[in-house]
Amino acid sequence: MKPVRLKVNIEKRLANFNLSVQIEVGAEILVLFGPSGAGKTQTLNAIAGLTTPDAGEITLDGTVFFRSSGAPNKASTVNLPARKRRVGYVFQQYALFPHLSALENVAYALWRQPHAQQRAKALLERMRLAELAHRYPHELSGGQQQRVAIARALAMEPHVLLMDEPFSALDSEIRGRLHQDLMKLQAEAELIVIYVTHSLEDAFTVGHRLAVVRNGTIERIGEPRDVYPHPTNAAPAEGVCDTLTLASTQSR
Amino acid sequence: MNWSALLLSLQVTVVATIILFLIGLVLGVLLARYRLPGQIIIETIIFLPLVLPPSVIGYFLLLALGRGSPVVEWFHVSLLFTWQAAAIASAVVGLPLMVQSARAAIANVDHVLENAARTLGSSELQILWRVTLPLARRGVIAGLILGGARALGEFGATLMVAGNIPGRTQTLPLAIYDAVQARRYEQAQMMVIVMTAIAFVGLWCVRQLERPLPKRRRRSVE
Numbered sequence: 327m328k329p330v331r332l333k334v335n336i337e338k339r340l341a342n343f344n345l346s347v348q349i350e351v352g353a354e355i356l357v358l359f360g361p362s363g364a365g366k367t368q369t370l371n372a373i374a375g376l377t378t379p380d381a382g383e384i385t386l387d388g389t390v391f392f393r394s395s396g397a398p399n400k401a402s403t404v405n406l407p408a409r410k411r412r413v414g415y416v417f418q419q420y421a422l423f424p425h426l427s428a429l430e431n432v433a434y435a436l437w438r439q440p441h442a443q444q445r446a447k448a449l450l451e452r453m454r455l456a457e458l459a460h461r462y463p464h465e466l467s468g469g470q471q472q473r474v475a476i477a478r479a480l481a482m483e484p485h486v487l488l489m490d491e492p493f494s495a496l497d498s499e500i501r502g503r504l505h506q507d508l509m510k511l512q513a514e515a516e517l518i519v520i521y522v523t524h525s526l527e528d529a530f531t532v533g534h535r536l537a538v539v540r541n542g543t544i545e546r547i548g549e550p551r552d553v554y555p556h557p558t559n560a561a562p563a564e565g566v567c568d569t570l571t572l573a574s575t576q577s578r
Numbered sequence: 579m580n581w582s583a584l585l586l587s588l589q590v591t592v593v594a595t596i597i598l599f600l601i602g603l604v605l606g607v608l609l610a611r612y613r614l615p616g617q618i619i620i621e622t623i624i625f626l627p628l629v630l631p632p633s634v635i636g637y638f639l640l641l642a643l644g645r646g647s648p649v650v651e652w653f654h655v656s657l658l659f660t661w662q663a664a665a666i667a668s669a670v671v672g673l674p675l676m677v678q679s680a681r682a683a684i685a686n687v688d689h690v691l692e693n694a695a696r697t698l699g700s701s702e703l704q705i706l707w708r709v710t711l712p713l714a715r716r717g718v719i720a721g722l723i724l725g726g727a728r729a730l731g732e733f734g735a736t737l738m739v740a741g742n743i744p745g746r747t748q749t750l751p752l753a754i755y756d757a758v759q760a761r762r763y764e765q766a767q768m769m770v771i772v773m774t775a776i777a778f779v780g781l782w783c784v785r786q787l788e789r790p791l792p793k794r795r796r797r798s799v800e
Contacts, residue, residue: 374697375697376693409696409697409699409701411697412699413697414697415694417690423694423695423709424691424713425713434695479697
């Protein structure tokens with residue numbers, strides 16, 4: 327089977343800067359790394375269909391998510407609605423439906439589909455949550471909630487999984503285990519994963535490739551070791567120092 | 579006790595509440611979620627019945643339902659001096675309370691949850707039905723009770739469009755007025771007690787709905 331590729335080439339005018347992102351992602355974990363407000367979340371939202379770029383193109387192999395016609399009236403612009411893109415999205419603050427149990431959250435995307443309950447149960451089991459299926463989100467810890475959120479996104483069998491600082495509110499031990507889960511999932515399902523973070527440690531742990539985002543553009547992209555040759559060094563490659571400072575001051 | 583007036587009042591209130599639910603919900607969603615052209619004007623018109631004298635609302639309703647109005651010309655239904663007209667009048671005065679409460683509750687639902695539902699394949703209507711309304715239900719129910727209680731107490735506009743025909747359009751508030759006019763104080767007193775009791779229970783329910791939920795437990799053990 328030919329590997330699926332997500333191609334993003336978009337422009338969008340934002341309040342403080344212009345977003346201009348060109349990336350191509352295959353079955354891998356691409357980390358978007360940079361300070362808050364650099365345009366990372368905007369990029370994810372554009373891919374998911376939650377915001378509309380001003381110009382450009384987003385395609386997943388033959389499927390056009392977005393293609394601007396270039397015409398000023400946007401008449402022939404293609405803009406596939408979010409619900410038809412089948413792009414999994416894991417949000418920073420979990421965003422589980424508070425009125426639904428863990429199982430019902432996972433089964434959400436399987437509405438009126440055959441065997442929804444069994445499929446949702448299988449996903450929860452895969453995320454080691456089987457015994458918590460009937461708990462409500464407020465009865466779960468942060469790490470458990472985020473695992474439910476991942477299972478919920480995977481229920482519709484997406485090719486693409488977007489993660490916006492998914493584990494930033496969790497302590498480092500739980501984060502480490504969730505990172506292992508994620509890498510296993512990605513390899514098994516050959517998922518295209520775009521993982522947004524402002525933690526360089528996270529970026530190095532999960533990233534097959536690393537893209538540094540700043541002021542709406544991709545400053546550098548490549549394998550983590552090539553982008554930041556000595557990330558733990560006190561005097562690292564140029565640009566790392568201030569990025570790290572920014573990241574630490576802006577993390578909650 | 580004037581039983582026919584009580585029954586008629588309940589009938590009028592139930593129909594008015596159904597109208598409130600349908601129209602109030604649509605308006606609540608539109609006002610909470612979309613920037614409409616002329617939004618302020620629309621909101622102001624919806625809220626006018628809160629401050630206008632009942633006679634003015636009654637006058638407008640006479641224009642809307644009376645001879646020469648689209649309702650009569652197109653549908654050939656004459657609603658004036660029927661209990662249906664009383665239900666419409668009651669719904670109009672209850673609408674601001676319903677819209678205000680429903681709109682606030684819907685606006686309070688976290689946008690991220692609706693976005694999550696979008697990425698999970700839901701259409702806008704499904705999101706409303708499966709996410710937004712279940713999460714806003716307390717406010718919607720509170721608005722319905724408030725609007726319904728106001729509808730139950732409607733007097734002035736009802737008098738103008740439905741009249742005061744015992745057994746046909748005479749609701750409880752009108753029957754109380756008649757009883758007092760005729761110096762049937764004991765009968766009036768009984769109806770006053772019933773009205774007050776219903777209103778008290780309704781407002782008590784709204785207070786319960788508005789109370790914050792008990793502090794949510796959080797399990798920190800992974």
